[in-house]
Amino acid sequence: MTQTEPRLTSLSHGGGCGCKIAPGVLSRLLAQAPALPVPPELLVGTATADDAAVWRLNDTQALVATTDFFMPIVDDPRDFGRIAATNAISDVYAMGGRPIMALALVGMPVKVLSETTIASILAGGAEVCASAGIPIAGGHTIDSVEPIYGLVVLGLVHPDQIKTNAGARPGDALVLGKPLGVGVLSAALKAGDLDAQGYGRMIDTVTRLNTPGAALAALPGVHAMTDVTGFGLGGHGLEMARGAGCDVEIRWPRVPLLAGARDLAEAGRVTGASGRNWESYGAEIVLPDGFAHVDRALLTDPQTSGGLLVACAPEAVDQVLDIFKAQGFSGAATVGRVLDPTDQPVLRIV
Template identity: 75%
Template sequence: MNEPRLTSLSHGGGCGCKIAPGVLSEILKGTARMPMPPELLVGIETADDAAVYKLNDQQALIATTDFFMPIVDDPYDFGRIAATNAISDVYAMGGQPIMALALVGMPISVLSTATIGKILEGGESVCKAAGIPIAGGHTIDSVEPIYGLVALGLVHPDRVKRNADARPGDVLVLGKPLGVGVLSAALKKEKLDAAGYERMIATTTRLNTPGPELAALDGVHALTDVTGFGLAGHALELARGARLGITIDWKAVPVLPGVRELAAAGHVTGASGRNWAGYGSDIALADGFADVERALLTDPQTSGGLLVSCTPAAVDQVLAVFRRHGFGDAAVIGSAAAGGQGAPLTVR
């Protein structure tokens, strides 16, 4: 049958579907009062990437889930991106994934079983690359296409890397370049060329495999991944969790080729603006910081890069780990200092 473009069926794509940070904070404000067992090493208190539950002195279980609507029209690529994004949260805690469960919501009267099957095949291919099975899942008939995973992993309790453990004097290293939200916006308007699409798929389907190796380094204090709230939002989570002031050197932040030009042409997501509205009051921007640059600072990243807070002495080791895993764009982008009276995040 003739099927519509996948992206035409969703009101937002990828991690741009996230509820705006200010609205999410209001929704969740009462949940922190729930009783937490002592075995729960990481819960919801600092908006971390995954929950971590201590099983014994040698093992802790990492549990996370992530799902969204299509960010691309190719069903196989959509499945790959969604699965890579979900598994990333395990790596961001310093853990090794062990298995996944599929979450599938599809408009079965609109999409063929062959198309839906391709989405699942894409997810399975990424899980195979990560060395884990899809051991089950759940399906529903949905108005919009939705796909993602529950991802489970293991980590030594002493190697859990929270987003709240950055220290004064740390430097920040970003593993992937920014710009996925801009590329997705251009794709939805049919303004993304083949080279741009290829770059988009390459970055969004690259598993954040450096995570466990980075967590084993003594000089690495905190890890997170940059997703729907953009670089600014996730850097703010680091700053707030550790009660530090973080400064980003914007000129050092890697950006995918062609993204600035597309953003200047108006290809930005609505989520970028919602992100700024949700947390912009906590950011001090350099004088003359252009609107296009601000859109990139808040650009929602689907399956974005790891953000590492480490000692200056560990930087060479951190970059070497990234390079060994094929992340040639990894770069030092900022620093952390003791919190003062200013904004938690400064972009210069």
Template identity: 65%
Template sequence: MTTHTDPPIRLTSFSHGGGCGCKIAPGVLADILKKSTGFPVPKELMVGIETADDAAVYKLNDEQALIATTDFFMPIVDDPYDFGRIAATNAISDVYAMGGTPIMALALVAMPINQLPVDVIGRIIQGGESICAEAGIPIAGGHTIDSVEPIYGLVVMGLVHPSKIKRNADARAGDKLVLGKPLGVGVLSAALKKEALDEAGYRAMIENTTRLNKPGKALSDLNGVHALTDVTGFGLLGHALEIARGAGMSVRLRMSDVPLLPGVEQLAQQGFVTGASARNWAGYGQDVVLADAITPTQKALLTDPQTSGGLLVSCAPESVEDVLALFHREGFAQAKVIGEVAEGPARVEVQG
């Protein structure tokens, strides 16, 4: 892991938002997609845009389906190498969230060429390359442009057996929900941008955002795992709501069981919350119900945009021990059961 030092150039100063907090708010995105023109869907397209899943999946033959996804954003940290690592980890995660194995990536690079030194841009790309090497995939090409704000990300392709695809829409009544990583990345990034994040907080943020969601591949082999997604820019509530809507079920969460990164509750209480948190809440509509006991700070954490967040697994109760054991073996020590799926209206309900 790289050591955090104060770079001569603050990458975050070039962007109006950082990481997955740059995402268009869920409500606005829904309106945009609602007005888009429909098109013929080939029978080989197994997963498209219908349930806001993590990636598209196209059946190649009886043994293989191609996973295709892309993700890119503006700097969430100032260290260029760390920014590249975070962006690459986040992009590759969507393949794992479908239960697949990544096979190749293409780099997307947009930089203010006249404002950022070439060596800084090079370090961003090197950071991305280091994560791709960890995932065992090449960066086989890409595209670069001159841009007002720095943007970096990947197009990632993967493979999965057609019968082992894990969509976000296949949760079943009685399932337990397991979250693989703690929440709070958006809060830490807000504190970092205002120079209020200490060294320990920065290390926790980098460790969380650069940990590849490799358990996704093994989870696809478990029959008891019914649905899978990763928690990113729409916050835990937003991605849980996608599961609820896709399955036509109620998702019930317990705030007391949700794992948090160290110090984020205190930082959120001090006002270090991203603007995306409020936009996320406004975009959920009437389909998220919070118990009276949920505090404003807890609400901010539940809506906090996660960059390179954890996998959210919907599995049969008898598979919970296997799922948790798999996470723990892969180094996800804070993976935890945070709720369940039940018959009822397609919404998310949160208890204290």
């Protein structure tokens, strides 16, 4: 990036998955959409707000289709491309699939950013796709006021191994693959309060592909998966509760956090999306007495390229953790459990 160019984050009103429309607003918008016929080949659609759509091709293959894009969460163009691509590919892994190819979605202020900067963003995305073993087979570009980058990603999964966010069962344990705090660290970065070590920790987690998803889906004891992204652990945990028709319990002291995230949150480095998330779904979360405001901010903190949240039988927990750790996710932890069915499922924090 040349010295005359503005910081990437200065060109966007929000960054990463913190750009998402608040879940409450999104629900109201989708409720107004016309009902369309659902063909039998569509195995996963919009009904449970899942991570991707899934279309049955034959008895042994189903196509996973997803898209994700956002404005810059960091100023380094290559890192921005890497983060956006990692985040987009994650949805295929969250369904238990393996990615096969991607299409690039590119919106750039071409009169503000140099071709060198834009090319670096695209190169970062291509680097991650190469790591995932997939080509970028095409895409679409526009001249945009704010920088936008992301991917359409296609993958394959066996129809019997699809893992939705709605398959959790009473008694299941919940395992989280990555620590929380990305939104907090990104807010600190934008304010100039994140040191080099903190930036390195953030980049390490948001560019780590959720590759364990395919191996986890093959385990009979794994019943549901989702990735924790813009709606935070609170929102995506609540989606899992709604899908299962059960209360879900999160044991907050067990939830891993990125080093420094709590201190930065206490210093006020939280995103606006955290508050919007709470306004959207806070009425369906039961907090313990004395639950600190900073902890609530971390519970609702939007995660860009966050970790997999896995619901599995208790006897499968060791296998799940072994798969995570064998693929470099040393911070994976058991963070909760699925409770009994209820007419109005809630997320309980203890």
